[in-house]
Amino acid sequence: MGEASELPPDPFVSFAGQVVQPDPARSRPLRVGVVLAAGRSERLASVTGGGSTALLRLGGLSLVERAVWSLLAAGLERVLVVVGHDAGPVATVVGRLGRGRVRVVYADRWADGRGASLAAVQVEVEGEVEGEALFVLVTADHVVGEGGLEQLLAAGEPAVLIDPAPGTLAWAEGTRVRVVDQAVVAFGKHLDEPAIDCGAFLLPPEVFERQRQAASEGDHTLAGAVTRLAQTHPLRAVAIPAGCWWHDVETPQDVLAARGALRRSLGKHADGPVSRWLNRPLSTRLSMLLAPLRPSPDLVSLVAFALNLAAAALLATGQGLAGGLLVHASSVADGVDGELARLQFRSGRGALLDGLLDRVGDAAILAGVGLWALNGHGPRGVLVWTVAATTGALLSMASKDRAAALGLPPAPERALGWLLGGRDGRLLLVTVGAVLGAPVAALAAVTATSGLSLAFRVAFLRRQPAPDGAS
Secondary structure, X not given: OEEOXXXXXXXXXXXXXXXXXOOHHHOOOOOEEXXXXXOOOHHHHHHHOOOOHHHOEEOOEEHXXXXXXXXXXXXXXXXXXXXXXXXXXXXXXXXXXXXXXXEEEEOOOHHHOHHHHHHOOHHHHHHHOOOOOOEXXXXXXXXXXXXXXXXXXXXXXXXXXXXXXXXXXXXXXXXXXXXXXXXXXXXXXXXXXXXXXEEEEEEOOHHHHHXXXXXXXXXXXXXXXXXXXXXXXXXXXXEOOOOOEEEEOOOHHHHHHHHHHHHHOOOXXXXXXXXXXXXXXXXXXXXHHHHHHOOOHHHHHHHHHHXXXXXXXXXXXXXXXXXXXXXXXXXXXXXXXXXXXXXXXXXXOHHHHHHHHHHHHHHHHHHHXXXXXXXXXXXXXXXXXXXXXXXXXXXXXXXXXXXXXXXXXXXXXXXXXXXXXXXXXXXXXXXXXXXXXXXXXXXXXXXXXHHHHHHHHHHHHHOOOOOOOOO
16 A cells, blocks of 8 residues: 555654665566465445455456456466465466466465465466566555556565655555565564565565464464575565555555546546646546456557548538647547556557557548648648658657667656647647637647647657667
8 A cells, every 4th residue: 555656654764765776687587476465354335245355346357357467467387376364266367368377276274374274376477487586476455556466576585665765654554574685584564664574575485484483483474484594594575666556455445546546546647737737637537447347459440540530521512629628638549558458457559559550540640631721722832741741750750669679768758748739739739720710720730839849859860879680
């Protein structure tokens, strides 16, 4: 429960400097992930109806689905899901995932605590993990945003993902961690330490022996097992990346907060001002509304394309207000397909269809504006503006695609967005021009902004060193 961007309570400000950052060079291949999804939360009973917390939905996926897909997306070959409370429904959901890469393990003593759930998967993990190899352990009710697990997996040694600067409420609810010489040596809610764990660990098989030791002393918690492991094998403290969100879902308020954080995370760092302040506030809410239906992102791309064609037809007949509003609706819808793909952990193959449809849609809209402009303006001038606007729009998008294909460092698209030369900016210019009844001005504006964006992007990219094999 928390976000890495929140400020820590004043007594803990000095802690952040103790946290070691992962060293990708030390990474080793990981094969197995474990999801603990056996518990029951009394405080969430009003939301779950007494069912498993792991089945609570967030962005169209249950918490256990989100945990499993996160591990598979990180490249793990096998995921073991430990179930207990409400085991049948949870196992049914898990059974539909991963095409044979996901297996359910029942913990008959799950009510004792998460340590007992961990013990239930010992045989399966040791059968998959050889020697000193590590496995990933996550808890289903801890939701980590994009980039968090990747940061942990890059550690290459026993480690735990921590938030060194949690908010006050997150700190009060979380499991605190004690860090000595950049390693976590103890876990527990009783500790008066500034950092808390994020429910994600990179562990050696030795943890099962430490869990048995803790259980023999009457401690069946996961914190007890990893604390005893840390006493002989300190866990590297991996700070959650700046800007990466995470939440421990324990109360109805946590559910609302996690949904809000997930929605806000759907934006992209490269978003310009139009997407960031005008389109995303609408598209992300629409995506969260549609997510429980699990529509195909390709279907949404086709719907956005149909809106493009309908807008082009309206503009071609001079219906500026209706056509302009439909252009803006298509611009908003254009973000939904990618957002749904991220929410559902869909592969990136749909980006090909989306890119092709965007280009055809842009050409259709600009052609519609050109046909409208013929009413009252010379055909030669209109033709020049229409061709120039269409060419500028296509080249602006093609320059980004070509740079990505060559492996060049991306241009500062967030800053370039202020030129309104991106697709969202172009469609906004068309919308404004259409509503104002000024089709030629819209074409001229698209030509100018696309040309400026293209020029700045090419100038930036030409100053970058070409990758090996590129000419």
